[in-house]
């Protein structure tokens with residue numbers, strides 16, 4: 001039964017059936033399925049196949065838009081569930097996060113922001129297509145411990161490096177730990193551009209954030 005709903009969520013994303021994705025996600029929550037399983041075993045396999053079909057020229061931009069919107073609507077139902085399951089309320093650190101300039105991919109960045117917030121971080125989510133100077137201003141004004149930079153395109157991943165350079169130019173690079181992520185990003189890229197950490201998914205981002213902050217505070 002539970003595997004059934006998850007399989008149906010996957011195929012509804014692939015087929016672009018937005019209402020069905022939302023309704024099935026609602027049913028899965030009501031059936032007490034873990035939100036993480038709904039994401040990892042229902043939504044993610046679907047959106048990955050849509051991405052693959054787009055890359056293969058089998059799907060076009062409207063398919064990408066519909067699948068992305070369906071996933072966002074389902075995530076809006078799941079985010080309160082994710083938060084409710086990890087109610088650690090004391091603030092462990094401040095994080096500014098956003099998707100870099102020129103990039104409007106939102107879903108992964110928002111998932112990372114939700115998981116950080118659910119794990120006690122105070123999160124300042126700047127959204128998508130965030131100008132480099134806006135990151136710098138917000139880090140300075142919030143006194144953030146961490147800066148999270150998401151990039152989903154090979155053409156925008158270089159902007160992560162630009163933001164790090166801008167922090168250096170502003171004289172605040174040493175005050176903030178920078179974590180980078182997104183589909184084309186890797187550990188070696190993070191090292192190359194002088195980021196402090198890299199994570200491949202939202203849970204990983206929480207672990208890296210906790211680890212980096214622990215190291216910093218532990219001296």
Ligand code: B1M
Nearest residue numbers: 051055068103104106107108148150153154181182183201
């Ligand atoms: Co776009 N798109 N898209 N797209 N899109 C990709 C990324 C692509 C790989 C598809 C493909 O060709 N296979 C391809 C990029 C190719 C490349 O550069 N290598 C692509 C392209 C080409 C484009 C356009 C250029 C298409 C066009 O116009 N011709 C265009 C660019 C627009 C722009 O940004 N300027 C475009 C547009 C769009 C939509 C707007 C239609 C839509 C986004 C809707 C939205 O976000 N509101 C969209 C979608 C949906 C996708 C795919 C299918 C799915 C992305 C997604 O949401 N995944 C994607 C293919 C794919 O990834 N399989 C694709 C689910 C999400 C939970 O995962 O975002 O990877 P993800 O986030 C993960 C990890 O990466 C990580 O944790 C998250 C959770 O596990 N992570 C972090 C992310 N940020 C992190 C930050 C961290 C740590 C971890 O620390 C700070």
